[in-house]
Amino acid sequence: MVPIAVLASGHGTNLQALVDAARDYRVACVISDRRGAGALARAEADGIPATFVDPAAFPDRASFDTEIDRLINAHGARFVVLAGFMRILGSAFVHTWQGKMVNVHPSLLPKYRGLDTHRRALAAGDCEHGASVHFVTDELDGGPVILQATVPLRAGDDVASVAARVQAQEHRVYPFVVQLLAQQRVTLSPDGVLLDGRRIDAPLRVDAATDLACVAA
Numbered sequence: 001m002v003p004i005a006v007l008a009s010g011h012g013t014n015l016q017a018l019v020d021a022a023r024d025y026r027v028a029c030v031i032s033d034r035r036g037a038g039a040l041a042r043a044e045a046d047g048i049p050a051t052f053v054d055p056a057a058f059p060d061r062a063s064f065d066t067e068i069d070r071l072i073n074a075h076g077a078r079f080v081v082l083a084g085f086m087r088i089l090g091s092a093f094v095h096t097w098q099g100k101m102v103n104v105h106p107s108l109l110p111k112y113r114g115l116d117t118h119r120r121a122l123a124a125g126d127c128e129h130g131a132s133v134h135f136v137t138d139e140l141d142g143g144p145v146i147l148q149a150t151v152p153l154r155a156g157d158d159v160a161s162v163a164a165r166v167q168a169q170e171h172r173v174y175p176f177v178v179q180l181l182a183q184q185r186v187t188l189s190p191d192g193v194l195l196d197g198r199r200i201d202a203p204l205r206v207d208a209a210t211d212l213a214c215v216a217a
């Protein structure tokens, strides 16, 4: 089983989904930049080493990143999976893990990079929204997208109803993509994202009704 590191700042529902669906990978460690993050408690409950790394304890961002990198390696992790991780990582760290680090972002990228995505999609009157799983590069929320899960936006929706609908899809597709990474079926090349060695021209696209077994069959 391929060891992965999960970086999380929040409740850790994506971490939980990753743990519960693990097959060819295993969560070797959880690292958080927030003391008391739900993700740390969930990890401990599952017997996974969990570490809070206090950004305030480091003189600059680069030395914080170096400590994260040390922990990841100490646990033998081969992939870094950002799951609601809210701290921007510097270019040295990103280059070290290029092609081995992914993020789930709550929008249909390239729409709504950055924060507060659900409010922005609602304010724009979009009828479709969703989540994207992408390789992490220096360009914030700008790395090559592997897969997108779409959800409808409906009259009467608010940020909470949309967040719940998007997160239900995140919990389904993120473990699926991490499984493909662990199997080395999805890789990053200079040409872009490869699936089974062939370049995908556009992100894989699914919705709640899609049978994921058919996506990369």
Ligand code: NHR
Binding pocket: 082, 085, 086, 087, 088, 089, 090, 091, 094, 103, 104, 105, 106, 113, 114, 115, 136, 137, 138, 139, 140, 141, 142, 143
């Ligand atoms: N790091 C790099 N280099 N590239 C990416 O694409 C990254 C990244 C680190 C995190 C997740 C991302 C998201 O899914 C992510 C992608 C935090 C911020 C942010 O502004 C932006 C994007 C993401 C995560 N963080 C502030 C900071 O100064 C802090 C904001 C806060 O604490 O509320 O680090 O959306």
Ligand code: GAR
Binding pocket: 008, 009, 010, 011, 012, 013, 014, 015, 039, 083, 084, 085, 086, 104, 105, 106, 114, 115, 131, 167, 170
């Ligand atoms: C997820 O919805 C994820 O897409 C989002 O935060 C949530 C984390 O939930 N990520 C970001 O906003 C990154 N900036 P979780 O802690 O329950 O997995």
